[in-house]
Every structure is written in C-alpha cells, then in structure tokens.
Amino acid sequence: MITFGTFDVFHVGHLRVIERAASLGDRLVVGVSGDELNLRKKGREPVFSQGERLEIVAALRAVDEVFVEESLELKREYVQRYAADVLVMGDDWEGRFDELRDVCEVVYLPRTPAISTTALIEKISATT
Ligand code: C2G
Numbered sequence: 001m002i003t004f005g006t007f008d009v010f011h012v013g014h015l016r017v018i019e020r021a022a023s024l025g026d027r028l029v030v031g032v033s034g035d036e037l038n039l040r041k042k043g044r045e046p047v048f049s050q051g052e053r054l055e056i057v058a059a060l061r062a063v064d065e066v067f068v069e070e071s072l073e074l075k076r077e078y079v080q081r082y083a084a085d086v087l088v089m090g091d092d093w094e095g096r097f098d099e100l101r102d103v104c105e106v107v108y109l110p111r112t113p114a115i116s117t118t119a120l121i122e123k124i125s126a127t128t
Pocket of ligand 1: 004005006007008013014017031032033069072088089090091092093110111112113114115116
C-alpha cells in the first residue's frame, strides 16, 4: 500500500486514513509532502516542519516506511519505486490519480467529516 499527504497538525482524520490504508494490505509506505512542495502548491509553509511531520507519521504502528514526497507529479515513479500494489487517498482527491490504474489499484476512502488542519488552525487562533 502507498499513500500521500502533508499530515500537518496531525489529527484523527489523518490517523484514520492511514489505519484504513494499512488494513487493506500487509505493508504501508507513506509519502509525506515536503516543505518546498507545500510552499509551491499552497503558498504557505506547514506549521510543523517536514522533519517533524515525517517523525510523527513514522512513529505510527500502521506505518512501515516514510519518505519525502518532492512533487505531486511523481506519483507514478513513487508507486513503482516502492512496488506498491494499491495507492490509497482520501476522497477529496477522487478521480485525480485514475491514470495510474495501469500500474496499481487506486482506492479513494471517505474523508473523516468535520476535521481539517485549516479548521484546527482557525480554532486555535480564535482561542488565543
Ligand atoms: N484526510 C481525511 N479526513 C480528513 C482530513 C484528511 O481522510 N478530515 C486525509 C486526506 O484525504 C489525505 C490524508 O488525510 O488522504 C492527508 O491529508 P492532507 O495532509 O490534507 O494531505 P494533502 O495536503 O491533501 O496531500 O500527494 C498529495 C499531497 O501529499 C498533499
């Protein structure tokens, strides 16, 4: 199994997608998007650095290996490098990786409702 994400301000929605991805197979590799990629795609740096995010994700029982995702366009290469049979993503990415179906199975899992890093940042800002 392989999955990708920023996993900034790690929350239960992140945990659930990782645990569900792991339950679909016997080994889970996670690509954690790098700080540079986030700055380029989202115009801001994550709250937690790439090193911290990698450390948190690597510590999860469900995760066997982590690496830095340098570019969103390299999914095919990563799938092949890690010999993944299945690419798993939350359904906010529904349809986005269907072109990889020639090299792996692509599964979109329902997102955990009502929780997001952005909402958490807003909630924390509002209480300080
Ligand atoms: N997720 C979820 N439920 C939430 C929030 C997130 O299931 N309430 C899932 C997302 O669908 C994704 C994973 O958690 O599969 C990581 O989410 P993000 O950290 O927001 O990752 P994102 O920035 O979308 O990924 O190649 C993808 C990139 O790495 C960016």
